[in-house]
Amino acid sequence: MIETDGRRLKGDASRRLVLDRAVDLASVEGLDGLSIGRLAEAAHVSKSGVATLFGSKERLQLAAIEAARLRFVASVIEPARGEPRGIRRIVALLDGWIAYSRGRVFAGGCFFAATTAEFDSKPGPVRDALAAAMGEWNGYIAASFGYAVAQGEVGADEDPEQFAFEATALLDAANTRSLLGGSNLPYVFARRALVARLRAAGADDALVARLAEVDDLTA
Structure with a gap:
């Protein structure tokens, strides 16, 4: 039993290590390029080893x-959950997403921006x-903004789904343009637009300050 459990633990560890390489590879080369042979080459393991772990x-x-x-x-959602629901959490989510993309948590920027196309x-x-x-990410942004509406932190006529669409569009554009241009300036532009959107919705300047004050060119 101990030997069997040891083999299982070793297999789980190998799977995690190979998957870590797989997601970084896919963020650069796409999921279509993520074959068993290509991953084996990139992760320095055998094709048979990768095939055993994943099958197809x-x-x-x-x-x-x-x-x-x-x-x-x-990287993004769990840290933001430490903030109260409403504008504080929205600010943490938006700031966290910019840091996630800017810091290249995935080698090719946002994994999902790279692969959904x-x-x-x-x-x-x-x-x-x-x-x-x-859908999970967009839904979480919309639900979080919905709490801000319900709590009176923004206007009662604000549409959470509309906000989520606008916010994720700005974030995705910043990610793509940063990668193409090799610059953090697109994050500056996206941050300014997000701050302006929250202020226009009626959010308190003091609550938006965390998002407004980060300098993406030096962060």
Whole structure:
């Protein structure tokens, strides 16, 4: 039993290590490029070892999406949950997302921004998994903004889903333009626009200060 458990623990550790490499590789080269052979080469393991862990390219892609989702949650969502619901949490989420993209938590910037464009018109389990992960993020932003509306921190006529759409569009654009231009300036522009949007919605300047005061060019 001890030997069996030891083999299982070793296999779990190997899977985590290979998946860590897989999500970084996919954030740069895309999920379509994430084959068992390519990952074996990048992770310096055998093809048979990767095949034993995942079985097929599709299962590898799905495992990579879930690993990326968990890394994203740990980097952006979990830290923000330490803030009270409403504007404080919204500010923490937006600031955390910019730091996540700017700091290259994934080698190719935001994993989901890099991979969803590949599969937005390709029906199947991989597209469904990506859509679910993106829906979870958008839904969390909308729900958090909904608390701000309910608590009177922003105008009662504000639409949480509209805000979530605008906020994620700005964040995704900043990520893409930063990667293309090799500059953090797009994060400055996105941050300014997000601050202006929150202020226009009626958010207290004191609550938005954390988002407004970060200098992305020196952070």
